[in-house]
Amino acid sequence: MHRAYGLVDTLPIGGETERMATPRLRLAPAERRRQIVDAARTLYSDRPYDAVSTAELAEAAGVARGLINHYFGDKRELFLVVMRESIMMPEQALPDLEGRTLDERARLTMDWILEAAETYGQAWVAASGAANLHGSSDIQAVVDEADDRAARLVLDALGLPDTPRLRARLRPTASLVKAVCREWLQRGTYTRDAALDLLTDNLLLFVRYDHHTTGDDS
Structure with missing residues (x-):
């Protein structure tokens, strides 16, 4: 046998x-x-x-x-x-964010994400850009799982509580991260610094808007 x-x-x-x-x-x-x-x-x-x-x-x-x-x-x-x-964010090698301000944490976190995207290169970009297949429930389930995991990792890096509302605010930013990385790595329309500035500002906007409009994290 x-x-x-x-x-x-x-x-x-x-x-x-x-x-x-x-x-x-x-x-x-x-x-x-x-x-x-x-x-x-x-x-x-x-x-x-x-x-x-x-x-x-x-x-x-x-x-x-x-x-x-x-x-x-x-x-x-x-x-x-x-x-x-390919699209799951790695948990290891996060930068040391102890004692950093929220702005510093946001920029260092997005810099880490860009570094990971650059390391994985075209494999990550191609897989994360499988939006054309999202009509299929199996593909969408993988994307949703990755986006939710990314939101949790970013909240942890920012020192913010992992609440359903904050995760819901951050999950949509995953699509922007993927789109910006494709512009930067595939099309060359963004420099790395421009991509970092845009993604950092966007992350802070989403987080601060939530604080200003609700005043709590529950």
Whole structure:
């Protein structure tokens, strides 16, 4: 009986058995899955979802096409995994904000977000710009999850309470962050400093407007 990672050697494709031209390393399931996700992220960083075929994904990962379905069910599920990983803000490496004013915290937080976007580069921008697919509930669920998580991280960085109302005020700013990063990284219409100024001012506007109109955080 074959173990899961033994499937890399031979799988029935199109009614025939596709054998690898050269020997391939047998990997544990988690390692093989990671290999496929990394290859898919590279392809999706340059091309939209509909422009990448299952055969191309398999070739880029160095596996038989059947393994895409074996590990992910179908191409769509693989894309969702890539998208979720790509648009989630990392929690590590936040700047030291202890003793900073709200203005300083806001600017340093947005600078950290831009640095992350620049580090992830086109992969992050392409995935976060999947707005064309938002009509699908599965894509929208991933985007909503990422936006809510980002709002919580930003509130924590600003030293503000994580309340439903404040999260609701910050979630819409995620769309602006993504749009500004696309203008900066893809189109070159913004400099990094201009992007930082715009996003910092916007963040402070949303936070301060809430304080001025309600006077509390409940």
